[in-house]
Structure formats: C-alpha cells, structure tokens
Amino acid sequence: MLDRTLILAGAIAAVAAPGASARVPDARPMPTPSAASCAAAPSSALAEIAARRESIATEQWQAANRRTIVEVSQPSGGGLDLPSAAIGAAVPLTLVLIEVAGRWVLHRRREHEAVQGPAPLDRGAWPV
DSSP states (O other), X not given: OHHHHHHHHHHHHHHHHHHTOOXXXXXXXXXXXXXXXXXXXXXXXXXXXXXXXXXXXXXXXXXXXXXXXXXXXXXXXXXXXXXXHHHHHHHHHHHHHXXXXXXXXXXXXXXXXXXXXXXXXXXXXXXX
C-alpha cells in the first residue's frame, strides 16, 4: 500500500518538475521581409505602401514584445541551495501526507460503518 503511494508521489513529482521552471522563454524575432516579396509588387507605389505597412507592423511587434532580461544567480557556496531543495521536497511530501490522511479517514469511516451499519436516512429533510 505504501509502495504504491510512493510510486504515485514520485510520478507526480517527475511530471510537475519540468513545468515548474522559472525561466522565461526568449521572444522570437519577427522575420524581415525579403527582397523577393517586395520585387513581386506590380508597381512601385504599391511596393512602397506594402513596405511602409510592413515596417509599421514590425515596429509595433517589436514595441509589444520587448526582450526580457533575466539575471540568473548561483548559490554563493557553489553547492546545494537548501531553500530550493526544501521547497522541492515539500511538494511531494505534502501530496503523500494528504493521501495518507485521506486513506486513514476512509478506513475509519468504513470501519465505523461496518460496526454500526450505515446511517439511517432522514426522510424529514428531503421531500418525498
């Protein structure tokens, strides 16, 4: 019974750990228009309008998607960061404790029902 609980807690921790990263993904740069796409326009006026619209769109995209600089620090001793390790160990331990407590409560309820039988229905509380 305890082996299954530990395996379940380990599996949950293994699945949750990669998603718990604090790293912000880098924004991908917007591709610049190629010379071939500008040369395909039928007239120079349309090409200028398309180029102007493309440059405005590029500027708006770059203004809305500024690069985020994240400073990453290392533990001062170069070894194990104990607060991070404690947080990482607390999550699976909490899940295991919740499961053990739940199993204990269900076991006690079943034991109580086996000794006294199921609780009688109160017909006065529900309309018939």
